[in-house]
Amino acid sequence: MALLKIRNLTVEFETATGLFRAVDSIDVDVEQREVLAIVGESGSGKSVSMLAFMGLLPPTARITADEMMFDGRDMLTMSARDRRAIIGHDISMIFQEPISSLNPSFTCGYQVEEVLARHLGLSGKAARTRALELFDSVGIPEPERRLNSYPHQLSGGQCQRVMIAMAIACKPKLLIADEPTTALDVTIQKQILDLLMALQEEQGMGLIMITHDMGVVAETADRVSVQYQGKKLEEADVLQLFENPQHPYTRALLAALPENATGDRLLTVADGWEGQL
Amino acid sequence: MSVVLETRNVTRDYIVSGGFMRPARVIRALHGISFALEEGRTLAIVGESGCGKSTLARILTLIDPANSGDLLIEGQKIDITARKVTPDLRAKIQIVFQNPYSSLNPRQKVGEVLTxxxxxxxxxxxxxxxxxxxAMLEKVGLQAAHYNRYPHMFSGGQRQRIAIARALMLNPKILILDEPVSALDLSVQAQVLNLLKDLQDEFDLTYVFVSHxxxxxxxxxxxxxVMKDGEVVEHTSRDAIFADPQHEYTRTLLAATPVADIEKIRARQARRRALFESA
Incomplete structure (x- = not known):
């Protein structure tokens, strides 16, 4: 059974100049233990579609879908209360800016324990012990000391590890990572990606990797979905996508990679593709 | 070929206040940087955040002074603490910043930015x-009609073109590019890089390209x-650094950069398949 199945998801925003369609009839499928990468430029709706599924968009967003099934349960008709019990427990998300997604007024340990209290009912010593285990498992050095640190006392990479610790606290079945390494240095990026992949393999969770970096896609994904201006243009196995891209936009995107430069100038997406949609 | 930009043992210290009742601390951001760059060439400065690459870019652009060491532009020693920067000198070296959303004043029209x-x-x-x-707007791929528009009316790539146009208005010889494409989407990144190459050919520019x-x-x-903790760990030709990196840190950086390589994907897929089948 598929872990996640979304059919015909559309998200629209009311703007001064009328409705803006940020996501246009998109289907998303994630199998158990699968890593799906959603690739696209800014404005392609790659983050918005996942935020809509998580119910994290403001009320001005109009979300419609024919079907939203997660792990055999229908997320569309579910009450808000039931949905809240799943989100943060079975589905969790990490974001691009680790330092700004943590609350600066509370210690890192407190914020992880909050998740444990809310979803698993752990408190006091039990919560502290579990938080310590989590910090250890995501490779935070000196975990005892870091439990009492505030986010500003940690580096960006360490904050992202705290976010990951929070996200995997309840052993989720699906983790959504929204540009988890974009704000980080390459060496830290490698560590975080290695950590995410190790956790994914160890816990057998589904992983959705939202990114604009084709290199990150090549190093993490099983399957890739390419989005542009709210539409899904192509979906393929990662090897197929790089070896034999079907859509002209995907071909143009791959040709625009600096490492694929042939000759003196890069092919731009505009020369290769614009107007062929 | 003549050397247009040279530094000899440039250092830079920052003083960090220690807080209440604590002494201030001195942090050395640059430990004696020396290099010489010939006309018309592109030098890339690579390193992680905090390695001092932007500090160096600011010293080269005559924004901040060095604490010790010499900066030479076209063989002339420049010390901005001793003498004010003359308009002639400003016209020789200009900078393009990383984020075109914050480097353009939102209240200035494009025309005002450029003039x-x-x-x-x-x-x-x-x-x-x-x-x-x-004329410059057309040179960077925009239109003369954009003269009276505000920056918010442009996309990120177009804004970076405006920032590049501004840097070129004084006909500089040297352009410092501080991560000029890292805030841009892949498709736009290729266009801006091509533009920079075209401009380099046309105006015979020398580039210092700061990037990670x-x-x-x-x-x-x-x-x-390649810089690390304020020091140069390796400085050589592009081909040499990618073919045969000498320093351990350069190798770490190269290994950490994700690449879209078919053989690597194949190996990864095979490993994952084996892992999940055995489970």
Whole structure:
């Protein structure tokens, strides 16, 4: 059974100049233990579609879908209360800016324990012990000391590890990572990606990797979905996508990679593709 | 080929206040940087955040002074603490910043952005300033009609073109590019990189390209200088650094850069398949 199945998801925003369609009839499928990468430029709706599924968009967003099934349960008709019990427990998300997604007024340990209290009912010593285990498992050095640190006392990479610790606290079945390494240095990026992949393999969770970096896609994904201006243009196995891209936009995107430069100038997406949609 | 930009043992210290009742601390951001760059070439400075690459870019652009060491532009020693920077000197070296959303004043029209360097540094009359700005807009792939628009009316890539146009208004010889494409989407990144190459050919520019993205550097630079903790760990030609990195840290950086390589994907897929089948 598929872990996640979304059919015909559309998200629209009311703007001064009328409705803006940020996501246009998109289907998303994630199998158990699968890593799906959603690739696209800014404005392609790659983050918005996942935020809509998580119910994290403001009320001005109009979300419609024919079907939203997660792990055999229908997320569309579910009450808000039931949905809240799943989100943060079975589905969790990490974001691009680790330092700004943590609350600066509370210690890192407190914020992880909050998740444990809310979803698993752990408190006091039990919560502290579990938080310590989590910090250890995501490779935070000196975990005892870091439990009492505030986010500003940690580096960006360490904050992202705290976010990951929070996200995997309840052993989720699906983790959504929204540009988890974009704000980080390459060496830290490698560590975080290695950590995410190790956790994914160890816990057998589904992983959705939202990114604009084709290199990150090549190093993490099983399957890739390419989005542009709210539409899904192509979906393929990662090897197929790089070896034999079907859509002209995907071909143009791959040709625009600096490492694929042939000759003196890069092919731009505009020369290769614009107007062929 | 003549050396247009040279540093000898440049250091830079920052003083960090220690807080209440604690002594201030001195942090050395640059430990004696030396390099010489020939005319028309592109030097890439690579390193992680905090390695001092932006500090060096600011010293080269005459924004901040060095604490010790010499900076030479076209063989002339420059010390901005001793003498004010002259308009002639400003016209020789200019900078393009990383984020075109914050480097352009939202209240200035594009025309004002482009003519301001001329107003400050030259005595060119208004009509000619405008003509030059419009010509420059076309040179960077925008239109003369954009002269009266505000920055918010442009996309990120177009804004970076405006920032590049501003830097070129004084006909500089040297352009410092501080991560000029890292805030841009992949498709736009290729356009801006092509534009920079075209401009380099046309105006015979010398580039210092600060970046953390090795795949861009590999495409763009002639020589590469790798920095770590305020020191140069390796400085050599592009081909040498990618073919045969000498320093341990350079190898770490290269290994950490994600690449879209078919063989690597194949190996990864096979490993994952085996892992999940055995489970």
């Amino acid at each position: 301001e360097p001329l107003i400050i540094n030259t005595k060119i009359p208004a009509a000619e300033r405008r003509a030059r700005a419009e 993205d090795l795949s861009v550097v590999r495409y763009f630079a002639d020589e590469v200088m």
